[in-house]
Amino acid sequence: MLTPEFQILSVASWLVVVTFLQLSLFPSLKKCLGQYAFPASFAASLLIFTLLTWYCGLVQIPIQIALVPFILLFGYHIYHRNYAWNELRKEWKWELIFLIFFFLMLTVRFVNPTISYAEKFMDHGFLASIMRSPIVLPLDPWFAGGSMDVYYYLGYWIFGCLGIISGVPSNIAFNLSLPTVLGIAAVMVYAIGSMLLERFRWLPLLLFFLPNPSLIYQIILGNPLSTALWNSSRTITNTINEYPLFSFTWGDLHAHVISIFNQVFFIFLLIYLYKYWESLEARSKWLICGLAALSLGSMPLINTWDVLIFAPITIIIAALIIFRGWKKGLDYSSWVQLVLIPPLSVLIYLPFYIVLKTSTGGIGIVKIPSDPIQFLLVNGWFISIFLLFLIKDIRERPYLLIIVVPFILTGYFAAAIAAIPLIYFIAKKERSVPDILAIFGLLILILVELFYLKDNMGDTYFRMNTVFKCYVPAWIILSISAFSMIGIWFAKPGRIPVLPAKKSAALAVLVIGVLFVIPFFVPLNLNYGGWTLDGLSYLDTTHPGDAGGVAYLRNLTGDERIVEAVGGDYTYYSRISSFTGIPAILGEPFHEFMWRGDTTGWYSARPADIRSIYENPDQTISLMKKYNATLLYVGDLESQTYNVSLPATGLEQVYSGQGTTIYRIAG
Known part of the structure; x- marks a missing residue:
């Protein structure tokens, strides 16, 4: 086992690299993103670093060269005094959120660090292969003579390159990667909450702690926590329905989990564009749309399923912005940057598509849809919250419920359930950003009930991957929407009084302290041992x-x-x-x-x-x-x-x- 001193130095070295990348980019985003430049620079810098290292690997030069632009940028900002201490002090809350969630997840990995079950062999194998030989195409560790041209591998590339730069070996980098994903994702979710809410901006962060109703049901049945947790992610028959609390606790460094930070970053960018497009200068539009293209373009390489969801959402958001501008009499020059996001996203990683060999079997129609009870055991919180906020609309226009009839007559009862809030959100005369997000999330749930992508999983598990890969972004989108609606309702006069600053701080410290203690009392290590960040230390005894x-x-x-x-x-x-x-x-x-x-x-x-x-x-x-x-x-x-x-x-x-x-x- 690697010594505790070496592990501590590894964490410090890793954080130094992540912080250096973020601080190098931060001042460059201030003019276009204002108060959100600091949080956005976490994800943006990591994606830019990834792009540069990927092209270094493509032309087979040392990936360390990718640091040069960041070093030059950092020097430029120092020379122009863009790191004024008084201004940096204002950004402390973003750094604090990142560190809290980073170390919270690090505690979970410290208690259960082993590379030992589920997809962890694959995840570490890909990570270790990239760190041994950081070239494009990366070598497939399970198929001598083959490369990773059959799978989306960029997530492993991201953290493999961070490991190389920081000098952290793969068996520790494995356990630092998910803390980084969660830390960056939390910062971006809080930024979204800050854009959508005047108070209770932290509420959307609950998406990372919210269990699905099935977990509560499993515990009521008397199942042990580890069994209940597993069963809650396999609630809908012959599918996988993971959600962030399960995924981060389970600890697979898998593509669908790595992609969460990028998904949240992209949602942040789309909301920012939707809210502030008309007030942005041309240069800011180009820069933000460029970041959106980078984020969208990274999705096929990190977790290909994400682009199937977020590419259509991009087109819809762009269409809404353009339509809004058209009504105001703005000409085409005011939205040309939006149109370029999809083609730029393809061009950014074009060599990836040229060599890609994987394929799907096309789109199939779901003939065995989800049981409605099982569907509600997974998505019941969101459906309930949305219906509560739509009670008035339903009473005023009950005839819209006719939308569920075709779904019921054809046996798609779960789709019918999701269609009820969907039609009322669509029918609103004025839709807020949370309403629009709810529409997107509900549409994902309905489409997954009707269609699936064919693969080699056989007849029994024919829609397993479709539900698996689509439910995570759906959970993120629906959570942000639902918790934002709750936050808006809480903030109305007379609902919840404003706590004094000292009491708010004390309550926050108490909650955070409890969260850090919980991992030490929850039996999640499956008897593999823990209390280390060395994911291979268990081999010494087993x-x-x-x-x-x-x-x-x-x-x-x-x-x-x-x-x-x-x-x-x-x-x-x-x-x-x-x-x-x-x-x-x-x-x-x-x-x-x-x-x-x-x-x-x-x-x-x-x-x-x-x-x-x-x-x-x-x-x-x-x-x-x-x-x-x-x-x-x-x-x-x-x-x-x-x-x-x-x-x-x-x-x-x-x-x-x-x-x-x-x-x-x-x-």
Whole structure:
């Protein structure tokens, strides 16, 4: 296990890099974003840094070169005295929010840090592969000779490059990444709350703490918390319906979680454009639309599903702004920047699309929609809140309820439930920003009830990924909308009095203190151990042979490929490639099948060749050379899986310890 001192230095180094990037950009955004420049610079600087490092990787130059523009920008602002202390002091609340949420999530990871179950093998494998060899295309650690041209990998690239720059190894960077995602997302959500609310600006932050009704129901049934938490994310039959509280607590550094900071940043930019477009100068419009294009353009590479949701929303928001300007008599020159957001978003990462090999099976119609009770156990809070605020509208125009009839007659009862508040929000004569957000969120829920994207998940789980990837942005949008409506209602005269500043501060300290204590009393480590930020420390006690072998391999540099045992997904198989980032002949087979298909027959050929490497000494060397494998790993799992029989010549032992032996092809 890495020493506590090294872990503390890793956290400090990581935060220094993140803060340096943010401060370098902050003054450049002040003219166009005003009071929101400081929070926006957290996400914007990270996305710009990512873009620069990605192109460094594309042309295969050191990614450290991406720091040069930030260094120059920082020097420029120092020279022009743009870091006046009196002005920086005014931004303390944004920095405080980032640090509170960063360290809150860091506490959760400290208690449960292990890279040990669910998608964590994949997440760390991608992260470690990028940190070993930060090139574009990144190497696929589970398919020797293959690259990540079949999957969206930019989220891992972001934090892999932060790890490289800050000198933090992947097994700690893994546990610093989600705290960074949550910290930046929280800052942006608070910025949105500040734009939409005069008081109770913190209310939208509850989206990160809100459980779905199913979790409450599971606890009432008497299930243990860990079981209740898991079941609450699998409420709708044969689907995954994650929400932020579950996702961050569960701790997978997966694409749908990484993307949350970018989703919230993009929502912030769209709301800002919608509220202030006519008052912005041309230069500010270009800059903000450029940031929107960067954010939208990053979505296909971070979590492709997001762009399917936010690209149409972008077009609708742009259309609303243009229509509003048209009614005011403004000419086309006042909205040309909006029209350029979608094409610019594609151009920014155009090389990604040129080499992309993945595809979907098209759009299908959902024939087995969600059970309405299960639907409400996931989305019931939002539906209830919206209906409460729409009671007057429903009483005045009950005839609009006819909208649910087609859904009921065709058996789409869950869609009918969501359609009720939707039609009343649409029918409003004057719609606020929370109303518009509610429309978007409800539309997502309805569309997911009617359509799905086809993939290789089979007939039973045909819509699992569609619900999985669409429900997270829907939750974010619906939460911001619902909590903003509640905040507006609370702020009305006579509802909730304004607390004195000292009492407000004391209450905030108390709540934050309780939040930091909770992770230490909630049994979420699944008996893997914790109290460290080293995600691989558990190997020292559970798999000591692998602990030594992995430590040896993680110190190797250069172009290596390894042979290890292959077995089922979501098991301890694929652990060496996952822990080191060194490509194996084959890692988790079903994941690779989902991404690549099996047009060449590799799905059966590679496992058979791996077995022959271990069991047929006459074929060991030739089959290793077939895949350009340089290393052969023999640990407890390999000995249990195969009748290991290796050739007397052609391999040289380079490591041995506690039942693990590693060989290299001689010469």
